Amino acid sequence: MKEFNIIICGVGGQGILLASEILALTAMESGFDVKKSEVHGMSQRGGSVISHIRIGEKVYSPLIEKGRCDFLISFEKAETLRWVHYLKKDNPVIIVNDFKIIPPFVSLGLDQYPQNIEENLKNITKNVYFVPAIEIAQKIGESRSANILMLGLLSRFLPFEEKTWEKVIKENVPAYTLDVNLKTFKEGRTLLD
Amino acid sequence: MKILLSGNEAVARGAWEAGVKVASAYPGTPSTEILENLAKYPEIDAEWSPNEKVAFEVALGSAIAGARSMVSMKHVGLNVAADPFFSSAYTGVKGGFVIVSCDDPGMHSSQNEQDNRRYAKFAKVPLIEPSNAQEVHDFIKFAFEISEKFEIPVLFRMTTRISHTKGVVEVGERKEVPVKDYTKNPQQFIILPAHARVRHKVLEEKLINLREFSNKTELNRIEKGKNSLGIVTSGISYNYAREVFPGAWILKLGMSFPFPEDLFKEFYKNVKEVIVVEENEPFLEEEIKIMGYKAEGKKYIPLCDELTPEIVRKSFNNEELPHPEPIKSVKRPPQLCPGCPHTGVFYSLAKLKATVTGDIGCYTLGALPPHNAMDTCICMGASIGNAFGFEKARGKDFSRRLVAVIGDSTFLHSGITGLIDIVYNKGNTTVIILDNRTTAMTGHQDHPGTGITAKGERTREVDLAQLAKAVGVEEVYEVDPYNLKETLKTIKKAMEGENPSVVISKGPCALLKESREKFKTKEKKRVNDEKCLGEKCKACIRLGCPAISMIEGKAYISPLLCVGCDVCTQVCPVEAIE
Numbered sequence: 159m160k161e162f163n164i165i166i167c168g169v170g171g172q173g174i175l176l177a178s179e180i181l182a183l184t185a186m187e188s189g190f191d192v193k194k195s196e197v198h199g200m201s202q203r204g205g206s207v208i209s210h211i212r213i214g215e216k217v218y219s220p221l222i223e224k225g226r227c228d229f230l231i232s233f234e235k236a237e238t239l240r241w242v243h244y245l246k247k248d249n250p251v252i253i254v255n256d257f258k259i260i261p262p263f264v265s266l267g268l269d270q271y272p273q274n275i276e277e278n279l280k281n282i283t284k285n286v287y288f289v290p291a292i293e294i295a296q297k298i299g300e301s302r303s304a305n306i307l308m309l310g311l312l313s314r315f316l317p318f319e320e321k322t323w324e325k326v327i328k329e330n331v332p333a334y335t336l337d338v339n340l341k342t343f344k345e346g347r348t349l350l351d
Numbered sequence: 352m353k354i355l356l357s358g359n360e361a362v363a364r365g366a367w368e369a370g371v372k373v374a375s376a377y378p379g380t381p382s383t384e385i386l387e388n389l390a391k392y393p394e395i396d397a398e399w400s401p402n403e404k405v406a407f408e409v410a411l412g413s414a415i416a417g418a419r420s421m422v423s424m425k426h427v428g429l430n431v432a433a434d435p436f437f438s439s440a441y442t443g444v445k446g447g448f449v450i451v452s453c454d455d456p457g458m459h460s461s462q463n464e465q466d467n468r469r470y471a472k473f474a475k476v477p478l479i480e481p482s483n484a485q486e487v488h489d490f491i492k493f494a495f496e497i498s499e500k501f502e503i504p505v506l507f508r509m510t511t512r513i514s515h516t517k518g519v520v521e522v523g524e525r526k527e528v529p530v531k532d533y534t535k536n537p538q539q540f541i542i543l544p545a546h547a548r549v550r551h552k553v554l555e556e557k558l559i560n561l562r563e564f565s566n567k568t569e570l571n572r573i574e575k576g577k578n579s580l581g582i583v584t585s586g587i588s589y590n591y592a593r594e595v596f597p598g599a600w601i602l603k604l605g606m607s608f609p610f611p612e613d614l615f616k617e618f619y620k621n622v623k624e625v626i627v628v629e630e631n632e633p634f635l636e637e638e639i640k641i642m643g644y645k646a647e648g649k650k651y652i653p654l655c656d657e658l659t660p661e662i663v664r665k666s667f668n669n670e671e672l673p674h675p676e677p678i679k680s681v682k683r684p685p686q687l688c689p690g691c692p693h694t695g696v697f698y699s700l701a702k703l704k705a706t707v708t709g710d711i712g713c714y715t716l717g718a719l720p721p722h723n724a725m726d727t728c729i730c731m732g733a734s735i736g737n738a739f740g741f742e743k744a745r746g747k748d749f750s751r752r753l754v755a756v757i758g759d760s761t762f763l764h765s766g767i768t769g770l771i772d773i774v775y776n777k778g779n780t781t782v783i784i785l786d787n788r789t790t791a792m793t794g795h796q797d798h799p800g801t802g803i804t805a806k807g808e809r810t811r812e813v814d815l816a817q818l819a820k821a822v823g824v825e826e827v828y829e830v831d832p833y834n835l836k837e838t839l840k841t842i843k844k845a846m847e848g849e850n851p852s853v854v855i856s857k858g859p860c861a862l863l864k865e866s867r868e869k870f871k872t873k874e875k876k877r878v879n880d881e882k883c884l885g886e887k888c889k890a891c892i893r894l895g896c897p898a899i900s901m902i903e904g905k906a907y908i909s910p911l912l913c914v915g916c917d918v919c920t921q922v923c924p925v926e927a928i929e
């Protein structure tokens with residue numbers, strides 16, 4: 159069985175925990191062992207959030223070792239940079255929500271928002287995808303489903319069946335948002351076609 | 352049935368299956384979800400206690416009375432509950448009694464990274480350390496059995512990575528365990544010195560038997576290796592060891608105190624070198640060295656901070672996997688939320704240039720820029736005693752610009768005794784209670800001031816103003832923290848007064864349902880670029896509201912984040928916020 163090490167990151171309140179939950183459940187339903195690790199608490203208050211998801215035949219460490227991450231899924235541009243050193247050397251995949259959240263430290267003049275993000279990421283791997291996830295999700299019906307769009311994109315790289323994804327999404331989003339979420343997921347899944 | 356559970360959910364599920372009848376806790380990351388999940392089971396009487404000491408005493412009482420009982424808390428909570436904890440080892444229990452301590456290596460949301468395994472040895476009770484969610488689920492049941500077999504409390508030690516990692520867990524069904532008969536036994540349960548002397552000897556005998564048990568229990572095992580390296584490990588560290596040293600022999604300890612000496616000796620015969628992989632303190636390493644055997648651990652592995660697979664690899668092999676160079680990102684510390692009621696208070700305290708002894712909760716963020724409005728933060732409840740200490744050291748004049756700031760949950764946890772001290776010992780210190788009607792920091796748990804129980808039932812609520820008056824505070828004010836002028840004026844008056852005073856800031860947490868409903872009716876704010884004074888002003892930025900940032904030299908309010916609380920309009924000198 160192949161192993162998949164995935165980091166989902168962003169800023170508190172962006173739906174990272176739901177996205178990682180759906181991913182982990184889909185892996186479990188597909189017969190894999192899975193561990194997903196994230197830290198609650200302080201991170202919820204607008205701080206940076208990271209979730210490690212490890213999928214394989216038998217997973218021990220809940221944390222991805224630096225140099226082992228296959229996929230870095232980032233919901234905010236600058237947050238991507240924070241975790242790039244977790245990526246493996248050969249051909250990792252980076253998917254970035256093309257969206258900035260300016261922290262107050264920047265407005266207060268205490269720090270600077272990083273420049274040249276695109277260039278820096280392209281130097282790491284050719285597989286970098288910048289996606290205007292919020293705009294696309296908004297067009298389909300709900301900007302808050304951007305997390306599901308990103309998940310759809312990621313799903314193209316993983317060996318789980320579409321119907322398993324859909325079943326798990328159905329069980330984990332509020333019923334009244336189901337249609338929009340399924341549509342958004344499909345859009346993500348076919349975005350690179 | 353296999354389901355995906357976090358370590359904390361697995362504690363609750365395992366305890367339910369084990370027939371637990373009574374559960375108590377005080378919230379604290381990373382332990383909080385344990386009681387939240389226990390409260391969902393109708394068979395379990397689950398309560399949020401006002402603090403860990405009370406929680407401990409309630410569960411211990413139930414266990415003495417014959418029921419399987421559990422208390423859970425974060426690591427520092429056990430400091431608060433340490434007094435009954437030590438006594439409980441002497442008295443012992445009838446019904447199974449498990450104490451779950453969730454430690455926080457790396458201090459993701461704590462003030463220290465004390466290693467509570469040392470508490471097991473200190474108080475002389477058995478210690479269980481699971482390494483993943485499945486083990487949590489299974490070991491909890493063992494813990495109750497051990498507790499009943501030896502009539503002793505069991506310390507069940509988790510860490511943040513165990514509590515907050517989800518994994519696949521095979522679960523079972525509940526087995527009811529009848530409450531045992533209760534017979535009065537003063538020699539056992541009243542620890543008068545004469546009784547305690549006897550009980551201490553009983554405890555030492557139990558420990559001898561427990562050590563024997565520890566050698567044989569299936570919680571401890573030897574995993575055969577292919578080379579001559581031997582690794583001793585427990586808890587989360589086991590997982591890192593398994594991945595970093597694929598060929599090594601492993602002594603995997605699920606019950607790590609009393610240390611299984613005979614099992615270790617058997618393990619030792621198979622290996623040439625022993626290394627100990629453990630997070631924080633050299634707990635296992637010391638046990639081995641006391642036995643007179645050679646082992647190394649902390650010589651290589653750092654004592655501070657959480658372990659990771661790469662730290663373990665680097666410590667012993669001095670190598671790392673190839674990976675891209677780190678790239679600098681931007682600082683993004685946690686902040687008070689848009690519409691947070693604490694914002695107005697800290698804005699006022701910064702303006703008043705007050706000396707602020709702080710406390711633990713969301714409001715500790717008032718210590719960060721832009722407010723920088725806090726001088727001390729020690730532990731829950733410390734703000735009030737600290738303020739009084741400042742007054743004693745620096746005099747009454749100084750105390751005209753001095754306040755203690757404490758949350759409602761923290762005040763009820765351990766602030767009230769400090770307030771009594773100020774009244775009793777004739778102080779004049781001011782205490783601000785931030786009454787946001789919840790324990791926000793840990794994810795919104797109810798407490799005795801909210802009028803709702805852990806089970807979601809209505810109950811009597813503590814009236815904070817009445818309580819302050821009842822202990823003798825004559826000056827008690829209530830303010831609306833969304834009204835900056837009033838808040839500032841009231842705090843100033845209270846600080847300058849000659850008597851002890853309490854200011855209660857009354858504003859429900861912005862994330863609570865009642866606030867969200869209120870904000871729904873408000874209009875989001877917008878900055879008029881023509882009026883905004885830009886970089887040279889930044890008055891609104893100094894509120895520290897996450898919805899407000901500077902974009903291209905002008906203030907900008909994100910419509911996605913703004914809740915319309917109206918506080919920023921009160922600080923803009925040119926009425927540019929509409």
Ligand SMILES: Cc1ncc(C[n+]2csc(CCOP(=O)(O)OP(=O)(O)O)c2C)c(N)n1
Nearest residue numbers: 378379711712713758759760761790791792
């Ligand atoms: C002894 C101890 N128990 C628990 C905690 C975890 N904890 C940190 S702050 C806090 C309470 C916060 O509630 P409150 O005082 O009402 O402030 P809020 O976060 O709501 O602003 C808790 C339970 C702790 N730090 N120490």
